[in-house]
Every structure is written in structure tokens, then in C-alpha cells.
Amino acid sequence: MSQNLLSQETSPYLLQHAGNPVHWRGWNDAMLAEAASAGKPILLSVGYAACHWCHVMAHESFEDEATAAVMNELFVNVKVDREERPDLDSIYQTALALLGEQGGWPLTMFLTPKGEPFWGGTYFPNAPRFGRPAFKEVLQGIANTYRQDPGKIAQNVAAIRDALNKLSQHAPGTGITPELMDQMAQRLRGEIDPINGGIGGAPKFPQPSILGLLWRAWLRSGDHAYRHAVILTLTAMSGGGIYDHLGGGFARYSTDERWLVPHFEKMLYDNAQLIDLLTMTWQETRDPLFSTRLLETIGWVLREMVAPGHGFSSTIDADSEGHEGKFYVWTEAEIDALLGADAPAFKTFYDVTADGNWEGATILNRRAHTAEPDEATSALLARGRKALFEARAKRVKPGLDDKVLADWNGLMIAALARTATVFQREDWLGAARRAFAFVAGTMTKGGRLRHSFRDGKPAHPATLDDYANMARAALALHEATSEKEFLAQAKAWVAVLDKHYWDAAGAGYFLTADDTSDVIVRTKNASDNAVPSGNGTMVAVLARLFCLTGEEPYRARAEAIMLLFSGQVARNFFPLATLLNNAAMLREPMQVAVVGARDDAGAQALWHALNGVSLPDAVFMQIAPDAKLPPGHPAHGKGLVDGKPAAYVCRGPACSLPLTDPEALKAALQKK
Numbered sequence: 001m002s003q004n005l006l007s008q009e010t011s012p013y014l015l016q017h018a019g020n021p022v023h024w025r026g027w028n029d030a031m032l033a034e035a036a037s038a039g040k041p042i043l044l045s046v047g048y049a050a051c052h053w054c055h056v057m058a059h060e061s062f063e064d065e066a067t068a069a070v071m072n073e074l075f076v077n078v079k080v081d082r083e084e085r086p087d088l089d090s091i092y093q094t095a096l097a098l099l100g101e102q103g104g105w106p107l108t109m110f111l112t113p114k115g116e117p118f119w120g121g122t123y124f125p126n127a128p129r130f131g132r133p134a135f136k137e138v139l140q141g142i143a144n145t146y147r148q149d150p151g152k153i154a155q156n157v158a159a160i161r162d163a164l165n166k167l168s169q170h171a172p173g174t175g176i177t178p179e180l181m182d183q184m185a186q187r188l189r190g191e192i193d194p195i196n197g198g199i200g201g202a203p204k205f206p207q208p209s210i211l212g213l214l215w216r217a218w219l220r221s222g223d224h225a226y227r228h229a230v231i232l233t234l235t236a237m238s239g240g241g242i243y244d245h246l247g248g249g250f251a252r253y254s255t256d257e258r259w260l261v262p263h264f265e266k267m268l269y270d271n272a273q274l275i276d277l278l279t280m281t282w283q284e285t286r287d288p289l290f291s292t293r294l295l296e297t298i299g300w301v302l303r304e305m306v307a308p309g310h311g312f313s314s315t316i317d318a319d320s321e322g323h324e325g326k327f328y329v330w331t332e333a334e335i336d337a338l339l340g341a342d343a344p345a346f347k348t349f350y351d352v353t354a355d356g357n358w359e360g361a362t363i364l365n366r367r368a369h370t371a372e373p374d375e376a377t378s379a380l381l382a383r384g385r386k387a388l389f390e391a392r393a394k395r396v397k398p399g400l401d402d403k404v405l406a407d408w409n410g411l412m413i414a415a416l417a418r419t420a421t422v423f424q425r426e427d428w429l430g431a432a433r434r435a436f437a438f439v440a441g442t443m444t445k446g447g448r449l450r451h452s453f454r455d456g457k458p459a460h461p462a463t464l465d466d467y468a469n470m471a472r473a474a475l476a477l478h479e480a481t482s483e484k485e486f487l488a489q490a491k492a493w494v495a496v497l498d499k500h501y502w503d504a505a506g507a508g509y510f511l512t513a514d515d516t517s518d519v520i521v522r523t524k525n526a527s528d529n530a531v532p533s534g535n536g537t538m539v540a541v542l543a544r545l546f547c548l549t550g551e552e553p554y555r556a557r558a559e560a561i562m563l564l565f566s567g568q569v570a571r572n573f574f575p576l577a578t579l580l581n582n583a584a585m586l587r588e589p590m591q592v593a594v595v596g597a598r599d600d601a602g603a604q605a606l607w608h609a610l611n612g613v614s615l616p617d618a619v620f621m622q623i624a625p626d627a628k629l630p631p632g633h634p635a636h637g638k639g640l641v642d643g644k645p646a647a648y649v650c651r652g653p654a655c656s657l658p659l660t661d662p663e664a665l666k667a668a669l670q671k672k
Contacts, residue, residue: 002023002072003023004019004020005023020063032113040113041146043109043111053106057124083405084451084452098160106122117157170524175562176579178584185216197235211234215616227284231285231287236258237274238290238293243365245366248298249296251266252266268305268312273411275297278290292372311409311438311439311442320397321396329359335352335362335388343384348369349373350364351368408531448461464509467494468535509538511523535579536576550630551632590617593621594606596644598624618669634654647659649665
């Protein structure tokens with residue numbers, strides 16, 4: 001077919017390219033059949049709606065008639081939204097890494113008609129620059145090699161295929177000991193920028209899983225260096241330009257080492273993880289900066305990211321009117337005109353100058369003024385933010401990608417459920433409930449989750465990450481509400497994973513199900529990417545299920561995952577933070593049971609005491625006076641004390657005496 005077929009898709013990213021002169025196809029069986037029939041290689045382009053360099057390559061090449069003509073003549077051209085098909089993106093990003101290239105988006109891969117990769121890159125300019133050849137030159141060169149040197153193509157295909165298969169084969173280790181955890185934490189602490197926080201230099205990403213590992217090291221050891229590293233980083237980020245000081249929410253990363261200049265796109269998954277991290281640190285520090293950022297970020301999510309049906313949208317673009325960051329930046333003249341007499345103080349606090357701090361404009365930030373000033377100045381700054389927010393709302397807004405992704409929604413649902421419990425916010429808990437109901441209901445077909453939903457259509461096979469994060473969300477809602485339906489749903493989803501994703505020949509879960517037919521390899525790893533790894537997350541899900549139900553198979557399966565991937569820790573622990581965090585929880589879980597009616601004032605006081613202590617991995621259970629803890633629970637058989645609600649704090653198999661006083665409960669929880 002000589003036409004662009006992307007108008008048939010629902011992804012906002014793919015629809016952005018529906019008007020290109022390139023004869024794009026989506027990834028499907030019909031495309032693979034067409035490539036086989038034509039005998040042409042496949043040009044695979046992977047990106048996402050909020051990706052700045054994807055837009056650049058689109059404007060330069062995919063909207064250019066001459067470039068499109070070359071693409072159409074020589075290739076079957078395929079567009080994939082990496083957020084809709086993370087399984088495909090994972091395979092071909094890994095293939096690019098095996099070719100010795102650094103990955104990223106846009107991803108540009110060249111495949112055989114069977115979908116086997118043989119060469120690739122990321123962004124290619126329309127003319128030679130940045131040390132890269134022109135895209136048309138690349139196209140001609142690849143097509144010539146494909147026609148004239150099939151032996152070289154076959155050699156590359158075989159080498160990459162063998163390497164991909166080996167990457168899913170793991171030599172089990174002997175486990176993850178507390179001593180090993182301490183060693184990894186010490187090495188990661190050494191990577192923290194002592195001035196600006198965060199890992200390394202520019203570009204700088206939030207890395208919430210790693211910061212969570214350092215925070216847990218502080219809670220475990222009492223070493224203030226870990227605590228300082230996390231607080232330094234969160235404070236710098238909260239004051240930096242990576243944070244939207246008018247509308248709330250964090251951008252995906254900072255292009256500089258000081259957190260000043262963001263890559264302006266906002267992703268649901270980043271903000272979910274940062275809400276979790278800010279909550280656990282606020283519980284310890286009570287820092288008003290962290291609670292303010294929490295309040296504002298959740299406000300942004302509920303104001304701008306709720307999709308039709310109550311699921312959460314995926315991303316907000318970096319660009320508006322064709323320019324990155326245009327929606328977010330200001331000139332001094334604009335601020336003077338809007339704020340009048342309040343402008344001088346506002347400009348001092350938010351780093352506004354005549355020359356600006358980025359390309360002649362100002363990215364609002366409070367890097368030099370993170371502490372809250374006196375009451376009068378705080379009120380002045382609040383007036384200024386409100387005025388600028390209202391003025392900004394009249395600008396052309398960046399694009400919203402409103403597709404709902406199960407895994408990212410799971411991250412946000414869990415964050416909202418836990419934070420709602422800590423801050424006693426029923427509205428946040430209600431939003432989490434509604435999003436959960438949407439994913440569990442509308443995004444399920446035939447008892448199986450779907451990965452994405454948009455325009456009334458659930459689509460694409462669910463991945464391990466979808467089930468893992470939604471099961472985690474179900475357990476967070478169960479612990480927040482004590483409602484058994486959430487626990488039952490988590491168990492049902494784990495049963496699907498065990499049936500369709502578990503590696504029966506070894507251990508661990510594959511990313512894709514055994515009946516996902518359009519992938520060339522089933523990958524299996526425990527490495528974090530932009531989101532926590534599915535296998536790492538499942539260690540915690542299974543450990544919690546064991547604690548909540550007393551059913552031993554859950555613990556055994558978690559142990560098998562941990563042992564399988566523990567062999568990687570000595571080689572490259574950096575991407576394994578989620579696995580490391582959850583392995584520590586599996587080894588000796590803290591379980592806290594409060595026995596008493598939910599509406600009993602004494603039980604509520606004990607419950608609120610729990611939320612006043614930073615316990616990111618504790619398992620909470622609220623038990624009615626006439627109910628019993630599971631037989632395997634270390635506090636099984638314990639109940640009220642002289643008719644009063646009581647709490648039991650259990651570490652591993654040992655439990656405290658019954659605690660009826662909230663302050664005594666806090667002291668027991670804080671005991672090292």
C-alpha cells in the first residue's frame with residue numbers, strides 16, 4: 001500500500017505523524033506480512049508524544065517530501081509509540097546497545113522483514129552535523145548493504161539474536177545479604193553530587209529508586225550521610241527549574257547539573273515515584289518544602305492529568321508552538337507588567353533578571369531561596385504565582401498525551417493511596433480508587449489486562465510491569481482501606497503472571513506473556529529503566545502477599561526471583577535499586593497490625609501514629625475485633641487488650657508486646 005496508515009491508530013504520538021508523506025504503518029502482523037512480501041527491510045522509528053528530539057527529526061525528515069520518497073522506495077516504514085509498546089522498545093533499545101550505541105529517543109532501527117535488528121541509531125539530522133551523517137545518506141547506505149551484502153546482514157542478525165537470548169539467561173547468585181546492601185548503599189552515596197545533589201553531572205535525572213535505597217540505608221543504619229544525600233537532592237530539585245513552580249509537577253530531567261534547566265516534558269511515572277519519595281522523607285523530616293511540593297504536585301495531577309473515565313494521562317509535551325519550554329518561561333518585562341509593585345520581591349526569590357537564565361528568558365526557580373520566608377513575603381509570592389499561573393493559562397499549551405497506561409497508573413495509584421493515608425486526604429484516596437476501578441474494569445478483556453487505553457479502545461498485550469504495578473497499587477489500597485476486594489484482585493493478577501509470564505524452565509517473570517506473538521524474543525531482567533523493574537517490583541508484591549495471607553508459595557516465588565538476579569549485583573548494581581530495596585524487605589519484613597474497629601477513636605489514634613513514621617516497606621493490617629490474623633502471621637491469635645485497640649509490631653518472626661498508647665507505638669516503630 002502506498003499510503004500513510006497511522007490515522008487508524010489511537011496513540012497521540014502516532015497520530016502526530018498521520019499527515020507525514022512517509023507511508024507509515026503501525027506495528028502489527030499485517031505490516032510484517034507486507035515486509036515479507038515486498039522483500040524490503042523495515043525502518044522502525046520509536047518515540048513518544050512528549051519527546052523533543054522526536055519532534056525535531058519529524059520536522060526535518062519525516063515531513064520532508066524528498067526524504068519521505070527515499071524512505072518509501074527503500075523500506076517498509078513503521079512507527080511505534082514506546083509508551084504503548086514498551087516490550088518492543090526494550091528489545092530494540094537493547095539491540096542498539098549491543099551494537100555499541102547509546103540508546104534514547106527517537107530510536108531508529110533497521111530490521112529484516114521478520115523484525116530482526118541488524119543496525120540502528122537514534123536521532124539522525126537532515127544534513128551532516130553533531131558528528132552524525134545525514135539521514136538520507138544513512139538510508140541509502142543501509143539499503144545498499146541490505147541488497148549487496150546479505151551475508152553481512154545475516155551475520156549481524158545472528159550476533160544480535162544470540163546476544164539478546166543470552167541476556168535473558170541469568171546465573172543465580174547466593175542472595176542479597178545486609179552486608180551487601182550496605183556496600184551498595186555506600187558506593188551509591190559516593191556518586192551523589194555534594195553541591196547540587198543527584199547522581200553525577202549533566203544531564204541529571206531524579207533517580208527515585210536510588211534515592212529510596214539511600215533513604216532505606218539511613219533508616220537501617222542511622223548513618224546521617226545517607227539522610228543528607230537524599231534531603232540535599234530533594235531540596236535542590238524542589239527549588240530548581242526542574243520543578244514547575246506555578247503549576248506543580250516535576251519535569252523528566254535536568255539538562256544541567258544544577259537542576260535549573262529541565263527537559264520540559266512531564267511524565268506521570270516520574271511524578272508518581274517522587275510523590276512516594278517526598279512522602280517517606282516528609283514523615284521523617286516534617287520539612288514544609290516537601291509537603292508543599294507534594295500538595296502542589298498532586299494538585300497538578302488531579303487538575304490536568306485525569307483522563308476521561310478517571311484513569312491518569314501519560315505525559316505533557318516539552319514543546320508548544322514548535323519551541324521547547326515556551327509555555328513555561330518568562331521575561332522580566334512580562335513579570336513587571338503582571339505583578340507591579342510585587343515584582344521586585346518576586347524577582348529576587350524566583351531568579352528573574354533582565355538577561356534571564358536560559359536563552360534570554362527566565363526559568364522560574366528558587367535554588368537560592370528554598371526556605372519559606374516570613375508570612376507577609378510568603379503571601380506576596382503566592383499572589384505572584386497565582387497571577388502568573390492565570391496569565392500562563394492563556395498561552396498555547398503543550399500537547400497532552402491522554403492515553404492511559406496500566407503500569408504508570410499503578411505507580412500513581414499506589415503513591416496516592418499511601419500519601420492519602422499519611423495526610424488523611426479522602427479526596428486523594430478517592431482519586432486512587434477511581435483510577436484503579438477504570439484500569440481493573442475498562443482496561444480488562446477476557447480476564448487479562450491491556451496495557452493502554454485511548455479513544456474508547458483498550459489495546460496491546462499487558463506486560464509484566466502492568467501487572468506488577470497494578471498489583472502493587474491493589475495492595476496499597478488494601479492496606480489503606482482494609483477492603484478485601486483489593487487483596488483478591490492482587491492475588492488474581494499474580495495468578496495471571498504465574499500462568500503466562502513465569503519462566504517455568506528457571507525463575508523470574510518474562511516481560512511479555514507466552515501468547516504475545518509479535519515479539520522476536522521474550523526478555524527477562526530486573527533492571528530499572530525510567531520505571532522500576534517488573535521483577536524487582538514483584539519481589540515486594542509477593543512478599544506483601546505472603547505477609548497479608550500467610551501463604552508460603554508467595555514468599556518462595558519472591559525468594560526465587562531475588563536469588564536469580566542476585567548474581568548480577570556484583571557486576572552492575574546501579575540499575576538494580578528496586579530489586580535491592582525489595583530484597584531487604586523480603587529478608588525481614590516489618591509487619592504492623594492494629595486490632596480494633598476502623599471507626600474506634602483509639603484504633604484511629606494508633607493508625608495515625610503509624611503514618612507519623614517513615615516506614616516505606618512496612619506491611620500494615622487493620623483487623624476488626626472479631627477477625628483473626630492469618631495463621632502464618634507472627635501476631636496470629638493476638639487481639640484487643642482489656643477491650644481496647646492494640647497494635648503489634650513484628651520484625652521477622654518476633655513481635656512486640658501489645659501497644660495501646662500511640663506514643664509507645666511510635667517509639668517501637670523508630671527502634672533500630
